[in-house]
Structure formats: structure tokens, C-alpha cells
Amino acid sequence: MSDAPADGADADADIAAGNDESGSFFDRYTTRALVAGATVAAVVALLLAGLLFPDSLAGTLADALTSENTLAAALRLSVPIAFAALGGIFAEKSGVINIGLEGLLIISAFSAIYVADLTGGVWVGFAGGVVASTLLAALFAVVTIGFRADQIIAGLAVWLIALGLAPFASQVIYGSPNTPTVATSPSITVPVLADLPFFGALFSASPSVYLLFAAVAGSWYVFERTAFGRWIRASGENPKALDTAGVSVTRVRYAAVLISGVLAGMGGAALSLDLGQFTGNGPTMVNGKGFIAIVAYLFGNYNPVGAFLSTMLFAGLDAVQTVLQLQGIGIPRQLIRITPFVIVIVVLALVGRTRLPEAAGEHYETEE
Amino acid sequence: MSAADRARDALSRLVDASATERVLISTAALVLSVLIGAVLVLVAGRMTTCTAGEAVYYFGTGFCYDPVVVFDRLFLGALGDPLSGSWSPNGQFAVTLRETTLLIFTGLSVALAFRAGIFNIGTQGQMVVGALATALGVLWASSLVSGAVGTVVLIPFGLLVGAVFGGLYGAVPGLLKAYADANEVITTIMLNFIATGVALYLVSGAFKDPNSAANQTVPLPEFAQFPALLFGARQDFSIVALGFGLLAVAALYYVLEHTAFGYDVRTSGVQPEAAEYGGVDAKRTVVASLSLSGALGGIAGAMYVMMVLGTFQTGIPAYGFDGITVSILAGNNPLGVGVAALLFGVLKSGTTVVQFATDVPPQLVGVLRGLIILFVAMPEFFRLLARGLPGTGSKPEAVATDGGTAGDRGGETDE
Numbered sequence: 001m002s003d004a005p006a007d008g009a010d011a012d013a014d015i016a017a018g019n020d021e022s023g024s025f026f027d028r029y030t031t032r033a034l035v036a037g038a039t040v041a042a043v044v045a046l047l048l049a050g051l052l053f054p055d056s057l058a059g060t061l062a063d064a065l066t067s068e069n070t071l072a073a074a075l076r077l078s079v080p081i082a083f084a085a086l087g088g089i090f091a092e093k094s095g096v097i098n099i100g101l102e103g104l105l106i107i108s109a110f111s112a113i114y115v116a117d118l119t120g121g122v123w124v125g126f127a128g129g130v131v132a133s134t135l136l137a138a139l140f141a142v143v144t145i146g147f148r149a150d151q152i153i154a155g156l157a158v159w160l161i162a163l164g165l166a167p168f169a170s171q172v173i174y175g176s177p178n179t180p181t182v183a184t185s186p187s188i189t190v191p192v193l194a195d196l197p198f199f200g201a202l203f204s205a206s207p208s209v210y211l212l213f214a215a216v217a218g219s220w221y222v223f224e225r226t227a228f229g230r231w232i233r234a235s236g237e238n239p240k241a242l243d244t245a246g247v248s249v250t251r252v253r254y255a256a257v258l259i260s261g262v263l264a265g266m267g268g269a270a271l272s273l274d275l276g277q278f279t280g281n282g283p284t285m286v287n288g289k290g291f292i293a294i295v296a297y298l299f300g301n302y303n304p305v306g307a308f309l310s311t312m313l314f315a316g317l318d319a320v321q322t323v324l325q326l327q328g329i330g331i332p333r334q335l336i337r338i339t340p341f342v343i344v345i346v347v348l349a350l351v352g353r354t355r356l357p358e359a360a361g362e363h364y365e366t367e368e
Numbered sequence: 369m370s371a372a373d374r375a376r377d378a379l380s381r382l383v384d385a386s387a388t389e390r391v392l393i394s395t396a397a398l399v400l401s402v403l404i405g406a407v408l409v410l411v412a413g414r415m416t417t418c419t420a421g422e423a424v425y426y427f428g429t430g431f432c433y434d435p436v437v438v439f440d441r442l443f444l445g446a447l448g449d450p451l452s453g454s455w456s457p458n459g460q461f462a463v464t465l466r467e468t469t470l471l472i473f474t475g476l477s478v479a480l481a482f483r484a485g486i487f488n489i490g491t492q493g494q495m496v497v498g499a500l501a502t503a504l505g506v507l508w509a510s511s512l513v514s515g516a517v518g519t520v521v522l523i524p525f526g527l528l529v530g531a532v533f534g535g536l537y538g539a540v541p542g543l544l545k546a547y548a549d550a551n552e553v554i555t556t557i558m559l560n561f562i563a564t565g566v567a568l569y570l571v572s573g574a575f576k577d578p579n580s581a582a583n584q585t586v587p588l589p590e591f592a593q594f595p596a597l598l599f600g601a602r603q604d605f606s607i608v609a610l611g612f613g614l615l616a617v618a619a620l621y622y623v624l625e626h627t628a629f630g631y632d633v634r635t636s637g638v639q640p641e642a643a644e645y646g647g648v649d650a651k652r653t654v655v656a657s658l659s660l661s662g663a664l665g666g667i668a669g670a671m672y673v674m675m676v677l678g679t680f681q682t683g684i685p686a687y688g689f690d691g692i693t694v695s696i697l698a699g700n701n702p703l704g705v706g707v708a709a710l711l712f713g714v715l716k717s718g719t720t721v722v723q724f725a726t727d728v729p730p731q732l733v734g735v736l737r738g739l740i741i742l743f744v745a746m747p748e749f750f751r752l753l754a755r756g757l758p759g760t761g762s763k764p765e766a767v768a769t770d771g772g773t774a775g776d777r778g779g780e781t782d783e
Contacts, residue, residue, distance in 0.1 A: 099553065149746035152487060152553065153696060157742035160689070164734025171729035172412040282683075291557050298551075334572065338565035341558040348550040 039313065070319045072201035075209050076274065078308070078315035080105055080286070082212055083267025084293035085300070085307040086219045087260035093223070093302055094256030095236035095249075095359045097151045100140055100158025101264050102290025108133035108268030109286060110166035113179045113278040122185045122273055129269025130262055136162065137261020145253050148363045159290070167280035177280035184276040208270035212308075215263060219304035232256050236357030239364040249364045264290070288341070295344045299351060314340055389747070390699040396750050397697070397743035398711070405736050406435035409728060416727075433728050442733075445721030446714040460717060462603035465610055466676065468713030472613035473668035474691025475698065475705040475712075476620050477661045482700040483624060484657035485637035490541055490556025491665040492688025493563035498534030498666025500567050503585045503673045503680035504575060505529035510592045518591040526592070527612070527670045534666015535659045537563065542658030546651035552658070560688070568682050577679070584681040594675040604676045612671075614706065616664070621702040633657050665691075690716070693737050696744050712737075 084101040091098035111132035116125025140158050143149045167177040174180060188210065190203035223229040234242040235252040243249050272278045272285065279285045292314055300306030321336045410426070413433035423430035424437075444451065448461035455461070474491050481488035506526040513521050541559060544550040572583045579586075594606035624630035635643035636653045644650050668687055673680055694712050698704030719733045743749070 143742060143746050143749075147746040147748040147752075149742075149748070153745040154742060156489075156692065157738050157745060159738075160693075160741060161735055161738030164731045164736075164738055168408075168412070168729050168731035168735055169415075171731060172416050177731070288557070288561055291554060295554055298554075332569055332573065334565050334569035338562050341561040341565075344558050345544070345550070345555055345562075348555060349544055349548040 067323065068198050068201045070316070070323055071198060072205065073319035073322060074312060074316040075201060075205055077318050078311040079206075079208050079212050079274070080109075080267040080271035081289050081293045081296060081315060082308050082311040083215060083270065084264045084290050085297040085311055086215055086304055087263035087267070088294055088297050089219065089223075089302050089304060089307060090232065090256045090263065091260035092297070092360055093236045093357055094232045094253045095239060095357055095362065095364065096141070096144055096253055096257050097155065097356075097361050098137075098140065098257065098260050099152055099155030099294065100136075100162075100290075101260070101293050102286060102288070103155075103159035103162030104133040104136055104261055104264035105268035105271065105286045105290045106159075106162040106166050106284050107136050108265040109272035109284070110170060110179070110278045110280065112269035113182055113272050113276075114169070114173065116182045116273060117179065120183075122183060125182070125273060126266070126269045129272070130265035133265025133268055134258060134261035137257055137264070140261075141254050141257040145250055145257070145363075151361050163284065166278070166284060170278065170280050179278045179280075181276040182273075184274060206270070206274055208266075208274060211266065211270070215266065216304050216308045219263075223304065228252075228255075233357075235364075236359055239359050243364075243366060248366070250366065253364075267293075292340065292344060295348065299347055302357075314343065317343060387699075387701075390701075390704075393747050393750050394697050394699070394704075394708075394744055396753075397740050400743050401736050401739035402439060404739055405732060406439065408735065409433045409435040409438050409732065412728070418727075433726065438722055438726055438728050438732070441721045441725045442718035443714060445725065446718035457599045458603065460603075460721060462599040462605040463720070464710075464713045464717040465599070465607075466603060466605035466713075467716040468710045469605070469610045469613045469675070470668050470671055470687050471690055471694050471709035471712050471716075472610075472617060472706060473664050473671060474687045475694030475709050476616055476691075476702060477664035477668065477688075478691045478695035479698065479700040479702060479705050480620060480624070480633070480664065481657055481661040482695055483637045484633040484653060485640060486542075486545070486654060486658060486661075487553050488538070488541070488556055488658060488661050489553055489692065490538065490559050490688070491661070491668075491691045492684075492686060493556070493560035494534040494537045494662040494665030495669040495672070495688050496560075496563040496567050496684050497537040497669065498530035498663075499669030499673045499684060500570065500585075500680050501533035501666070502526045502530040502670035503588070506588055506592050506674065507586055510589050514589070515591055518589075519593075519595060522592045523594060523608075523674060526674050527667055530666040530668075530670025530673075531663040532666070534669060535663035538662015538665065539655060539659040542655040542662075545658070546654040564682075567680075571680060571682055582681055584677075584679045587679040588674065592674065593678050594671075606675050609671055609675045612667075613709075616667075617702050617706045620664075624702060629656070690737065693741055696741055 084105055087104070088098055088101050108129035110129075112125045112129030114125075115128025116122055119125065119128075136158060140154060143154045143157075144151050170177050170179055185207055187204055187206045193202075194200045194204040196203070221229075223233070231242060231247050231252045232255075234245075234247075235249050235256070239249040242252065267289075268286070271289070275285070293311070296311045296314060297307040299310040300308070318340050321339055325333055325336055410431050410433070413423075413431035414429075416432050418432040420430070423432055424434040425431070446460055446464045448455050448459035448464075450461075474495060477491045477494070478488055506522055506529070509522060509525055510518065537559065541550075541552045541555040544555050545552045568583060571585060575585050577584050577586045594609050596605070597607050599605050599607060622630075624634060632643065632648045632653050635646065636648055636650060636657075640650065643653075665688060668691075669684070672684065672687070690712055694705055694708045697711070698706075698708040715733055715736065719730045722728055722732070723730045
């Protein structure tokens with residue numbers, strides 16, 4: 001890292017400048033732009049083909065893509081992933097790689113249903129999920145920041161603990177790894193705007209979708225416009241400089257990991273409360289969303305908006321897949337189901353390693 | 369003194385200094401996890417309901433679950449109740465050894481990759497691929513031979529098929545990491561999902577056993593499976609398979625500690641820059657160690673098919689993930705993997721005993737697994753703990769220092 005961190009509000013330019021010496025950054029940036037461009041081109045081509053030959057497979061696909069239901073489903077599917085991705089950005093930008101996002105989603109998904117079932121309040125349940133996830137994130141923070149544990153192994157432990165604990169608790173309390181159903185909150189509809197074709201889905205959605213919009217905007221604001229956001233970036237890029245400037249690296253990292261717990265908790269709680277149930281068989285209802293979130297923010301280059309857009313890309317594919325499944329297109333269900341995972345690998349292979357924050361994964365020892 | 373020599377020196381000091389301490393930390397992590405597990409059992413026992421007669425009483429409070437019974441069943445039950453005088457080789461102990469055998473292979477798979485500095489979370493997927501390939505390959509070959517000759521030919525053949533396909537599947541994240549710089553943690557996790565999905569597709573369609581309602585392949589003939597010697601056949605354990613497992617432990621130990629390839633792997637794991645400077649081809653080492661790691665996972669799958677199930681069925685238990693725990697607990701040392709695999713064999717086999725004997729949900733063992741990993745990952749915690757205890761204050765340091773000089777661990781100090 002050649003240039004000083006914590007000096008500019010313009011993150012993108014800053015990071016690009018700091019990385020130019022490697023030369024390959026520009027290539028990767030081009031690859032990323034290429035992937036995005038190719039996606040847009042493919043979608044446009046598909047829509048055109050669908051318009052010209054409405055009875056072909058392209059026609060069906062185009063129908064699926066332009067359907068308001070697809071956008072609504074994509075938004076719903078992206079909520080847990082995007083929240084977890086935002087949380088991952090906070091943690092990783094501060095220098096703590098939080099691979100336990102999956103575990104945070106699982107624990108909050110269960111706790112939200114449990115508390116909602118106990119109290120009868122959906123929003124109380126939501127808060128319960130957030131608290132549970134934040135507590136687990138606090139444990140992770142103590143272990144990695146306080147006791148200098150390897151971040152990857154500790155994150156894995158967080159995942160495995162939640163993967164065991166949530167079905168365990170469900171079994172103890174409800175006698176089954178799946179909880180009974182609780183009431184869900186009705187969706188919020190903005191009059192007039194909700195009647196727009198296609199984009200109407202943006203204005204008639206579950207409250208968690210609006211909460212996500214707010215969280216994306218809020219995270220962007222924190223990173224780009226506040227001192228705290230600059231501290232987080234400095235803590236991950238050049239902790240020593242932050243320390244010299246008189247800000248405690250440890251405190252900033254604790255705060256960032258706790259925020260990642262809050263955000264992932266919102267995602268997990270929204271996931272289960274939207275369905276009104278937690279299912280804990282096998283990989284549970286979270287089923288890899290926490291790991292897809294990691295890929296989403298890597299692909300989004302640690303930018304909250306970028307992470308949200310790449311989440312929408314994954315979730316959109318998932319939504320189209322669901323639509324195709326319902327229409328009985330000739331691809332077997334089991335294979336359609338693995339497409340998001342294949343796409344993640346293809347994206348990673350094309351984009352390669354996104355530049356991690358300089359000090360990510362390393363413990364920082366304050367010099368006293 | 370060349371860079372390679374210096375790297376070798378630093379490496380051996382690091383291994384020596386931490387070996388005894390590692391054993392202590394792993395033991396402490398295990399004990400602490402069991403203690404937390406006991407608290408969890410008590411708390412869970414307060415949250416569920418039972419009649420007053422079924423409850424146990426500690427500290428004047430009634431609990432529905434008794435942690436003493438749980439851990440008694442978990443550990444002694446898994447060993448076939450050696451204290452009761454009615455121990456037999458056909459009991460639960462055979463199940464424990466069966467689980468141990470499978471965990472040896474998945475544990476070695478993770479350990480090998482770890483030593484090369486690669487986090488292979490994909491052992492589970494490599495095991496699924498190896499298992500399916502073995503089931504189909506041996507099924508095809510079993511029409512060519514039969515009888516005792518068939519057993520002698522088909523078992524090595526099946527293991528080879530499992531190893532090759534598991535190895536190829538392991539090579540995928542290796543190539544992605546070496547040539548596309550893709551993070552292996554993410555790719556291996558994704559490949560797990562893909563392996564499970566594709567296996568489900570194949571086994572519910574093209575390769576489905578038409579005579580079974582389950583998603584499984586046509587069962588292998590008896591002679592194509594591991595023979596049950598000494599132990600009862602009902603527990604699906606074969607001492608031959610365990611023999612292969614112990615052989616693999618010794619072989620991997622030898623490869624890692626005494627061959628040029630093993631040296632490349634270890635230096636890449638500890639000091640990648642020094643390794644490259646010393647002439648190690650980093651990309652090739654990454655691909656080779658992940659392929660070999662995948663091959664070990666594939667053998668675990670082959671064992672599962674030819675010893676336990678006799679067919680491939682979807683929903684293979686999470687031996688691959690347990691392999692991560694086994695490896696971390698063993699400090700990624702092949703010899704340690706043998707011990708840690710036995711310990712986890714006990715935990716896995718004991719889970720079913722607990723399920724029979726108590727109402728405590730079996731997912732408890734999953735929580736223990738996570739806790740053990742968490743504690744093993746934070747040696748600093750135990751150092752602080754030891755420093756805080758009066759009288760034992762200097763012990764861990766003394767052990768660490770001892771570890772660096774004393775030759776009490778034989779094979780560990782030969783570098």
C-alpha cells in the first residue's frame with residue numbers, strides 16, 4: 001500500500017490509486033466490467049429474441065425476466081444475502097474476515113421465529129433475531145480480536161455452532177428441527193407507484209425489502225461520508241496509521257464486527273419471518289446464502305451498492321430459475337437448483353481475487 | 369545456508385515448539401467444550417417439559433436432561449460399555465471404529481491441504497463424487513469377476529476409482545486457485561453444493577435403482593464389499609478398512625516429513641514466499657496438494673460405499689466437515705489425525721447411543737464440534753487461562769520451551 005489511507009471521501013478513486021502499482025488491478029477491473037457488460041448484453045439479446053419469437057425458449061425466458069413476479073421474487077431472495085453482504089463489508093473492511101455470516105443468518109433466522117412465537121409480535125421477533133446474531137458476532141469478535149484466533153477457523157466455528165445450535169434448540173423447544181409457523185407481516189404498498197409495470201414490484205414489497213434499501217444507502221453513507229467509515233477503512237488498510245492518529249484499532253474492529261452481526265441478523269430474521277417458519281433440516285433454510293453473500297460483496301468490490309447489485313444478479317437468476325421450474329422447462333429441477341453455485345464459481349474464476357484490505361486477516365497489536 | 373535450509377530450520381522449530389502445547393490445547397479445548405455442552409444440556413433441560421419423575425435434580429433445581437447420563441452414554445456407550453463386563457466386538461465399539469476409519473480419511477484430506485496453506489472445505493463434495501464413482505465403477509466391474517478373487521480385485525479397484533474421481537474434483541479448486549486466483553474457501557463450499565446436486569440428479573434419474581424407492585444406485589454384490597473379519601457384520605465395520613486407514617496415516621506422515629514433495633507442501637504452507645524463493649513451484653504444489661487431498665476424500669467416499677452402505681445413496685453424512693474438526697484438533701499432523709479421528713468416531717457413534725438412551729437432540733454433537741474448533745483456534749485464551757491460575761502460572765511456557773529442545777516426541781524432532 002503506497003498511499004495513506006483515511007484521507008479521502010472518494011473511496012473508489014482512492015483504492016484504485018493505491019493499487020495501481022500492481023498493474024493487474026486494471027485487468028481485473030476490466031474483467032469485472034466485462035462480466036457486467038456481458039450480462040447486460042445477454043439480457044438485451046434475450047429480450048429482443050423473445051420479442052421476435054415469442055413462442056421459443058427465448059420468448060419464455062424473456063417473459064420470465066420481464067415479469068413483475070420475477071422482480072418481486074428477486075427482491076425477496078436478495079434480502080438475506082444483501083444484508084449479510086453489507087455486514088461482511090463492514091467486518092472485512094475493518095480487517096476482520098467474517099466467514100461466519102452463514103452462522104449469523106442461521107441463528108437469527110431461528111431466534112426471530114422463536115421470539116415472535118413467544119411474544120406474538122413480528123417486529124419483536126425481528127429484534128430478537130438481530131440480538132441473537134449480534135451476540136454470536138460478539139463472541140466471534142472476542143475470539144478473533146481479543147484472543148487472536150485465526151479468523152477463517154473461528155468463522156467456520158461460528159457457522160458450525162449455529163448449524164448445530166439452531167436445530168438443537170428447535171428440537172428441544174418444538175420437538176422438531178422445523179418450527180411451527182408464525183404470523184408474517186403484510187407487505188407495504190405505495191399507492192399509484194405499485195401499479196407501474198415491472199417496477200411496481202419495488203413499491204409493493206415486504207417491509208424487509210424497504211429496510212434493505214435503507215441499509216444499503218446507510219452503509220454507503222457511513223463509508224463515504226463519515227469519520228467512522230474512514231476509520232473502518234483505515235483499520236483494514238493501514239491499522240498502524242489509524243493507531244498513530246489516536247484511534248483505537250481494536251475498538252473500531254469490535255464495532256465493525258458487531259455491526260456485521262446486526263446487519264446479518266436483520267437478514268436472517270427477515271428470511272424466516274417472511275416465510276413465517278424456520279426449517280432446520282440439513283443445511284437449514286439458509287442453505288449457503290451466507291457464503292453467496294461473501295461472493296456478492298467480493299464481486300461488488302466492497303461497495304455497498306455494488307454488493308447489492310451483484311446480489312440482485314444472483315437472486316435474479318435464482319428467481320428466473322424458480323419461474324422456469326414452475327413452467328416445466330426441460331432442464332431437470334436438481335440441475336437448475338445448482339445454477340447459482342455454478343455461477344458463483346464462474347464469476348470467481350473470471351474476476352479472480354478481489355483485492356482484500358491490506359491488513360485483513362491479520363491481528364493488530366497495539367504498541368504501548 | 370540457502371534460503372531453503374533456513375526455511376526448513378524455521379519450520380522445524382515452529383513444529384517442535386508447538387507440538388506438546390498443541391496436545392495440551394486440544395485436550396483443554398475438548399474438556400471445555402464438554403463442560404459448555406453440559407451447561408447447554410442443563411439449559412435445554414429447563415426449556416423442555418417432562419414429568420417430575422423423569423427429572424434429575426442438581427443444585428436443588430429439576431432438569432429434564434441429565435448431562436452426566438448424556439456424556440456417559442456418549443463416551444462409554446460408544447466404546448461398547450467396557451466397564452459393564454458385557455463388552456463384545458459386535459457391539460457399538462465396531463460402529464465407533466467404522467466412523468473412525470472414515471474420519472481418518474477425511475481428516476487426512478483436510479490436514480494435507482492445510483499443511484500446504486490451503487483451506488479445503490470441499491472434502492465433503494470430493495467424498496460424494498468419489499462415493500458415486502466407486503458405486504458405479506464397482507457395479508460395472510462386478511459383472512466381470514466374482515467370489516474371493518472378486519473381493520481381492522474389486523476393493524483396490526473401488527478405492528482407486530474413488531481416489532481418482534475425488535482427486536479430479538479436488539483439482540478443480542486447485543486449478544482455480546493456482547491459475548485464476550479464486551479463493552479456495554468459497555469455491556470448495558460451492559463445489560460441495562454442486563456435487564450434492566449433481567449426485568442427486570444422477571441417482572434420481574439415469575443411475576437410479578429401479579427396485580428401490582430411495583434415491584440410490586443398484587446395490588453392490590456382497591463380494592464387492594469389505595469383508596467383516598473379527599467384528600460382527602451387522603455394524604458394517606471391516607478391520608481391513610481400518611488397516612488401510614492406519615496405512616494412510618503412516619504413508620501421509622512419511623510423505624509430508626520425509627519426501628521432497630512433502631517438503632514443498634510444508635514450506636508453501638508456512639512461508640510461501642520463502643518456498644518460492646527456494647525453488648518450489650507454487651502453482652503446481654497448490655494443484656497437487658488439493659488433488660491429493662481430494663483423492664483422500666474420494667477414498668473416504670469409496671470406503672463409505674464398499675464398507676457401510678453397499679450402494680450410493682443421496683444424503684451422505686457430513687464426514688467431510690467432521691474431517692475439518694479432526695484435522696484442526698490434530699494440529700494438521702497426520703499422526704494426530706489418527707487420534708483425533710478415534711475421538712470423533714466416539715462422538716459420532718455415541719450420538720446414536722445418546723439418541724436411544726435419552727431425549728436429548730442429537731444436534732448437540734454438532735454444537736460440540738463447533739465449540740471444539742472455536743477453542744482450538746484460540747490458543748491465546750488457554751495461555752491466559754493458565755497464567756491466571758495460581759500455582760500453574762509458568763506451566764505452558766515451560767512446556768513450550770521444553771517442546772523446543774527435548775526429544776521426547778521421537779518422530780517430531782527428526783527434521
